[in-house]
Amino acid sequence: MKYIDEFRDGDAARLIASKIAAEALPDQAYNFMEFCGGHTHAISRYGISGMLPANVRMIHGPGCPVCVLPIGRIDLAISLALDRGVMLCTYGDTMRVPASDSLSLIKAKARGGDIRMVYSAADALALAEQHPHREVVFFAIGFETTTPPTALVLREAKARQLTNFSVLCCHVLTPAAITHLLESAQARELGAIPIDGFIGPAHVSIIIGSQPYVHFARTYHKPVVITGFEPLDVMQGILMLVRQMNSGRAEVENEFSRVVTATGNLAAQKVMAQVFELRESFEWRGLGEVPASALKIRPEFAAWDAEVKFDLHYASVPDHKQCECGTILRGIKRPADCKLFGTVCTPESPMGSCMVSNEGACAAHYSYGRFQDIAVVAA
């Protein structure tokens, strides 16, 4: 595969690994958070953690769109399918997210709900056109990457006056979540935030650009390196973070310069601004309420807003008491520190958000990295 294999080359990886090992100061701790689930997945799938020196640690952040979806939001979607008889369309990853009453979308489907897995927002719009006598709802999730396609179908639905289509909007924003991580009460209480720098989002940054991260570098003095999702990108991003720390810099650097610009995709930003506005606050699974961290559909598009159309009211549902997702997502604890990890909480029956998708911190560790825990115990 031309243009992919080059970014997965073992020899190049070993070269960067040796540079990281040589340049990381032995008595310095390097705690870096990769915000995105895409990075978490790459780190686990290619075994990157094991190629780093012991003092360079990766903290898996909350950037997995299905993981941060709170139970109450899934409950709303399930009630639309089961109680209101709508045809509910959503991305495949969303199907297994655990909700109330031991349900999930896949279990609601087994109970007779008409729940369809789609590959794009446009597929959901097409289903609405094919089934004019059915109410079709697109359960829209994701960060800035998946938001522009949702904005486009909403604009399209309005232009065509397609009255049997609506969107249950759960789009969330990356910079707000990073701010929350850095500002959170827990972090302040503990005195020191255990995050020394960020591997910045790849695809999200294509849309929003590198500019929004300057604030984190300046205000919180945290280096940010925007990094691609291929494993060599990640290795290079880590090396750049090590170098920033060693030289006392806290800047926004762009490793993913082949696609990310300072200002991002202006056309996408424009269509998002036309269709969406900021929510005052949104609940994130594992993080709780985060102010100004999500989008809602503008009143001009209210006829296509499922929350308005079906008069939906959000109710927060707490996670399992012993679930440590909140502290794991903040880098305070590691997956194996959670009492539920690998016992009652597994990818087959996830209790908390981090175990839901392979991009989640716990599921990635469970599926790809568990043998490291054993080695630690044995040593």
Place this chain on the structure above:
Amino acid sequence: MKVKKNYLRPIDFKHGRVDMTHGAGGRAAAQLIDELFAAAFDNEYLRQGHDGALLPQPKGRLVMATDGHVISPLFFPGGDIGCLSVHGTVNDVAMSGAWPLYLAASFIIEEGYPLADLKRIVESMASAARQAGVPIVTGDTKVVEKGKGDGVFISTTGVGVVPDGLLIDGRQARAGDAIVVSGTLGEHGVAVMSQRESLTFETAIKSDTAALHTLVQAMLQALPDPARLHVLRDPTRGGLATTLNEIARQSQVGMSLIEGDIPVLPEVAAACELLGLDPLYVANEGKLIAICSPEAADTLLAAMRAHPLGHGAARIGTVTADDNCFVQMATRFGGRRVVDWLSGEQLPRIC
């Protein structure tokens, strides 16, 4: 007065459709069986015309396997549900080191299904059975109302015979054993996915569906001591990763794989990249995994590579002593990771 001979209007295999009478056990059902199934599968046991086939007693121990086929779509590049239902069961029997002797087939057909398509499926099945040398000796047909099935479901059962003394099963893997695959992985799953309505992408990838019993016999004959072949399994649903985890658990061992040695066609790797799949978890229908004593590995590989269904055979790893039964892999990138069980479903209705 002379009684007129029964006249039956021939079945319209061009434009006709299956209706409820075809499964009702009456004249229409008998006619469909005669003109389609019996004609295509014809063999001496089927000709007995009983509900059950009367078979001679073979020497050795009997092996029996059954497999339901619910694949969607029914026709895919490289095959269809008909040949798949023969290969799937023949392979399940062969993975005990057995020689398959007979097949039984049960059809559940949805009302309204085009007879022309049913004929194609049945003929593909008959041809696959003939090629494999395994006759379909008994069968059953049921029709369900429209909307209660999805075209055609086929369930097949196979019987085979394995010589006394040969013990090949998932519990026999031992630390130090070599892990071998018979060829490139993931073609079947990707070929089927490429045909799904919601996923239109163009590819030249064909399903690898094939009957593997002659390959298995070639492997057994090549080994001076067949007891050195410990495990055979076909990595169908869940792919290589899931199958190796099953064996690791059954044998209470671990496995250590080398990613760079696992054969995957570039076009399969590219399609998986596009679909967000991992080829290690994608289904195969014409590949096998063999686990053997390390000293037998070279002989086994040579025998596999000399067979048309094993020319791409490769050694991909080693069985390890591990109470946790982890399947681990050295990545091409230079790291290590667990290759875990498939969780949830990666690709529904793939076989």
